[in-house]
Amino acid sequence: MKLRKVTAASAAVLALAVAATACGSSKSDGGSSGGGNKIKIGIKYDQPGIGLKEPNGSFSGFDVDVATYVAGKLGYKPSQIEWVETKSADRENALARGDVKFIAASYSITDERKQKVDFAGPYLLAHQDLLVKANSTISKGTDLNGRNLCSVTGSTSAQNVQKKIAPKANLKENSGYSECIASLQSGAVDAVTTDDSILAGYAAQDKYKGQFKLAGLKLSNENYGIGVKKGDSATLKKINDALASMVSDGTWKTDVEKNFGPANYKYEPAPKIGVIVK
Template structure:
């Protein structure tokens, strides 16, 4: 694997300075603009973008709570920036909207299975990475016919509308794979459970999050194929001083064991073989 370094403005040596990085409403509404980073008094809001529909990563539950690894990471970071959990305004950050949310100042930062790529780095800055994920496949726990990527040939592979993951597998690894397009991952999982499809592919962290849900526990397993490297970073506005502050917070999260605890809490039931915590500023290509 190749490595490249993300410039961090000497993040490792910085202490957490609580600098104002924007302005906006602090009324707690999901549609509010990003607010001033707090001073530890707990009376100012911080707006954070997450996924609302990815169990184990970022999920808004029916009772209005927010769960997942990205949520735990973001909550820890916000705490280091001087904000209690009650200060956080969670805002949905759909994949296609993430750069726009940051550029408009609608959020202070985004933690939403947000892979660091050269194209995205032209538009926003990234703290981290804080998780190294890989494209993988999810199959039924009792399936012994898919042991390597090439075994996906002649198998029905779930493709979520708008995703390129399954097409990449067909183009590069298993040209005879039969792509089945569904509207969302939940539909793919139902098809997988009912043997309508044979495999689902996307980031292993996302797959592990779904497989770890109580209703699916023990029914599925990850292939462990590591088809790509996905370096999850925390997105901030281009040039923001928050980048260095968040990097310092992430280093502390790893050092004090909170990172490992969050991995076990959110992915453990799926027997997810996660990579060790990445080195801040180093992206694995």
């Protein structure tokens, strides 16, 4: 009887150890397979039509839809996605630290950024533009000389305007686009510059309808890519395959029209994987 009691106790200890191991094996960093794991994906929280955290805690926008589709191809259900806010100035660091598996956050592919991260895509071609008040007389970039221009810290948009067309524009930088739009509404700045897709999303919001307009300038080509940690070639290939599938099965077009259609945004055709429009 004594031997049987020891054996039973040992079995109980073993069962508890197995259970503890199973609980401890759950990952939250986004491995390459699904199962019971979580995947962390970087997005923007303040860009209507692109990446927006809604008041009820849900997320919407084209980047959110693209990331959800890609995650599905990697083996993750929507419930397994953990969305992480990645602001423009912190995107490269977030990938280097391993905070997220990949980033889909209106992330334009540039030679400088490619030194620090690898990019899948592109999956959208946008153009830099200006958002101004509906009654503004600003119709071209040079009209910004001596006026206040707002953009987000870490973005290349404002520097592009100053370098190419309006060197005397007064640059005002904020941590997010929402702050820039609020400054435009109050008159603290005369224009906000970033990608037309982002600006169109703001202009289409109910609280801003009729207040703003796009200047209609194609100041640059912005090739949106999905950022992954430098050297992670396996994830890069899987994401590129997922993006190609999204275009071929019609999901890409459906999601573009769903997110940008209300703003009458004239989007470009889906770009080819690996082809950067200069």
